Amino acid sequence: MKKPFWDVEEDIGFIDTKSKLDNHSYKVWNAGKPETIQHVADILARIRKDLNKLLKYIHTIKDVKNIKFEGKMISWSEHPIAFGIYHCFEIHLPGGDEYSFNYQEMTPNKDGILGLNKPKIIKKMKLDTGHNIVNYEIADKRSIFLTIRPKLSNTNNSNPDILDTYEKILDLALHEITHTVCNDVRWKEDNHKHPYKIYEGLMKRWAKECGVIKIN
Ligand SMILES: [Zn+2]
Numbered sequence: 001m002k003k004p005f006w007d008v009e010e011d012i013g014f015i016d017t018k019s020k021l022d023n024h025s026y027k028v029w030n031a032g033k034p035e036t037i038q039h040v041a042d043i044l045a046r047i048r049k050d051l052n053k054l055l056k057y058i059h060t061i062k063d064v065k066n067i068k069f070e071g072k073m074i075s076w077s078e079h080p081i082a083f084g085i086y087h088c089f090e091i092h093l094p095g096g097d098e099y100s101f102n103y104q105e106m107t108p109n110k111d112g113i114l115g116l117n118k119p120k121i122i123k124k125m126k127l128d129t130g131h132n133i134v135n136y137e138i139a140d141k142r143s144i145f146l147t148i149r150p151k152l153s154n155t156n157n158s159n160p161d162i163l164d165t166y167e168k169i170l171d172l173a174l175h176e177i178t179h180t181v182c183n184d185v186r187w188k189e190d191n192h193k194h195p196y197k198i199y200e201g202l203m204k205r206w207a208k209e210c211g212v213i214k215i216n
Contacts, residue, residue, distance in 0.1 A: 032160030
């Protein structure tokens with residue numbers, strides 16, 4: 001079977017590079033100067049640190065009633081989105097392990113894909129809603145791919161030593177982790193419709209509250 005276009009290569013062409021920040025290895029596209037490759041690994045480590053900080057913060061506010069929903073103030077754990085948030089903790093920090101989740105550089109591609117949240121090991125589950133049993137799918141594992149070098153991914157390696165700003169990469173990472181929260185397991189033509197926007201708004205708000213997004 002032919003792979004769908006978004007099922008990008010994740011091993012060939014990459015070089016495992018240990019970040020100096022956390023001593024963990026990251027898959028970086030093998031192009032550009034050695035110091036650039038090192039810098040990309042360090043950015044991926046910084047992204048991991050920031051997203052883990054965000055997830056831990058969300059956990060600490062699970063009983064804080066600060067979301068308006070149907071005319072009253074509730075906590076996120078009482079909101080219909082709670083399932084997605086708990087699912088995100090399980091995928092990104094299973095057992096509290098900060099290093100179980102894979103972040104890597106985006107594979108250069110001609111499809112204009114800047115970032116990807118790639119689900120793996122998709123399982124079918126049944127959920128009892130209290131009214132009926134619904135079938136749904138869930139991914140047991142995921143990888144997040146991020147464009148870090150804009151002239152590598154989309155313009156045929158024209159300058160592999162130019163990096164995006166950290167703010168831009170972080171914004172993309174927040175966008176991609178929100179797809180875990182939404183439990184998106186299949187490619188959809190437009191997977192940024194409702195309820196994506198609700199989740200995205202909350203994730204960005206929480207990222208500001210815990211200092212991951214710096215406000216000037
Ligand atoms: Zn998206």
